[in-house]
Amino acid sequence: MQAGTTVDTIIQTRNVSVYYGEKRAVSNINMDIERNSVTAFIGPSGCGKSTLLRSLNRMNDLVPNCRVTGSIVVDGIEVNSDKINIEGLRQVVGMVFQRANPFFKSIYENIAFAPRFHGMRDKRELDEVVERSLRKAALWDEVKDRLHESALSLSGGQQQRLCIARAIAMQPTILLLDEPASALDPISTMKIEELVLELKEEYTIVIVTHNLHQAARISDKTAFFLMGELVEMNDTSKIFTAPENKKTEDYISGRFG
Amino acid sequence: MSRRSEGSTIASNRIIADHTPEVGERKSAIDRKLLTYNKRQFTENVTGRFIAMACAGLLVVVVLSITYFIASKGLSTFLINGVSLGEFLTGVKWDPEGEPAVYGVLPFILGSFLVTLLAALIAAPLGIGAAIFMTEIFPGFGKKVLKPVIELLVGIPSVVYGYVGLTLLVPFIREQFDVLGFSLLAGGLVLALMILPTITSVATDAIEAVPQDLRNASLALGATRWQTIWNVVLHSALPGCLTAVVLGMARAFGEALAVQMVIGNTTKLPGGLLDPISTLTSGITLNMGNTIQGTPYNNALWSMALLLLLMSFVFIMILRILGRKKLVNK
Secondary structure, three states, X not given: OOOOOOOOEEEEEEEEEEEEOOEEXXXXXXXXXXXXXXXXXXXXXXXXXXXXXHHHOOHHHHOOOEEEEEEEEEOOXXXXXOOOOHHHHHHHEEEEOOOOOOOOOEHHHHHHHHHHXXXXXXXXXXXXXXXXXXXXXXXXXXHOOOOOOEHHHOOHHHHHHHHHHHHHOOOOOEEEEEOOOOOOOHHHHHHHHHHHHHHOOOXXXXXXXXXXXXXHHHOOEEEEEEOOEEEEEEEHHXXXXXXXXXXXXXXXXXXXX | OOHHHHHHHHXXXXXXXXXXXXXXXXXXXXXXXXXXXXXXXXXXXXXHHHHHHHHHHHHHHHHHHHHHHHHHHHHHHHHOOOOOHHHHHHOOOEEOOOOOOEEOOHHHHHHHHHHHXXXXXXXXXXXXXXXXXXXXXXXXXXXXXXXXXXXXXXXXXXXXXXXXXXXXXXXXXXXXXXXXXXXHHHHHHHHHHHHHHHHHHHHHHHHHOOOHHHHHHHHHOOOOHHHHHHHHHHHHHXXXXXXXXXXXXXXXXXOOHHHHHHOEOOOOOOOOOOOOEOOHHHHHHHHHHHOOOOOHHHHHHHHHHHHHHHHHHHXXXXXXXXXXXXXXXX
């Protein structure tokens, strides 16, 4: 961050803690996420990175006994509040999960799903959205002749890109990716990574990953979590070359985790 | 040369090759495991396979002989007694003791189908709705209270359902509509109540089998809970829910006692919901006591049984086709 340039922060968390019943899974997270950047969350299993991610689009609301405290501001609006339209929030903050989870419908219907119930009825308009989303997800050329076949006929990597296209189709501002490539082979993983770098132009991306090389390759900022706390967050190049915290250094050099 | 001694030859060769006695011992233990076989395990394997095959074989024999028996009895109406198949299936007059005897079973066939359809129409939305409630809306209460209650309903003998229908439903319909009370409507309602637990529990299983991932995907796309249930959960569970309905219909089609107690058993073509009717099953149970083995009358009842059997084959076929479609439909 150069002195003098204004930073366009799109997500700002202040003192965010997440509790599962009495147990605190995430403690007092303060972080700023910049617009049109890729932020990677890294850390050992159970460190709370996915939990924090799921707080950003209120998916934790679905977990019984889960409580999120603190302030999460998305594009200037406090979203950790009862007044927020949660369905609306999730349209702004899209999410892609660890395991590809296409609906048991055709490729076309998977993409048209969200636009349809957000009010789009016109067939031509839907066709356009489907094509545009699939192109952005770099899947169009592979599936354009079989749009009406079952989404389950696609390979694992294609299914995951379909899920990204499905999220793009509702025109979000932010995309949360929860270990999107952890179940994929290296070539599919590479395609997802290339995709993330392209999508950065239009969307703000937050990605949780166990793969440190992946974080180093694709992210601008990296946040390292340990036992529910944010240990260090900085430019990715700094985190991987000159971490300020000893624990971060130990983790990225493979001494634990 | 036996397997055992062959094994020891190899083992002894290896002992010479290895330098330390410990290594040699370990090697011969491996040889013993790899080169000899356990006689007891072998016998158990053979006996186990034999028992399993015998059980399966017995089942096949039973099914085949029942089918053969019913078919030979049922077909003799046409082959021996010379009743025409067309008249049997489409005839509307049932008078096996008349001069000449007339065997038209269309009223029974229509009665069976109508009462089954009516029951399915009533029970399917209720059962699937209850399944949604138990899995999606109120899982805690659903699993702890509703599920055991519904399982209890399955265990109630059909005669009890019939009795309840006879004492409550038939008088109610009689008073409300100023008719006899014994009717298609009463039969459909009693059957709906009977097949409701079947539909509910099978549909519940189908809905529970929908992966949680899909619900998350839908909710993360900004869908409401109801949109998720309707567009994703029910859509994915559709083949299972259809299976539930068909299973319920198969049960309704075959039910004799409860239906017979409330439908009035008149062998006329059903004209409306409030008309008394007959079904294939009620026709058989009511008439079989009056007939003598081998008479055309008796054989005609067997032909009706054959029709029932064929219908249950059809139901099973539908279930098979639905089962194949499960979860991979477009």
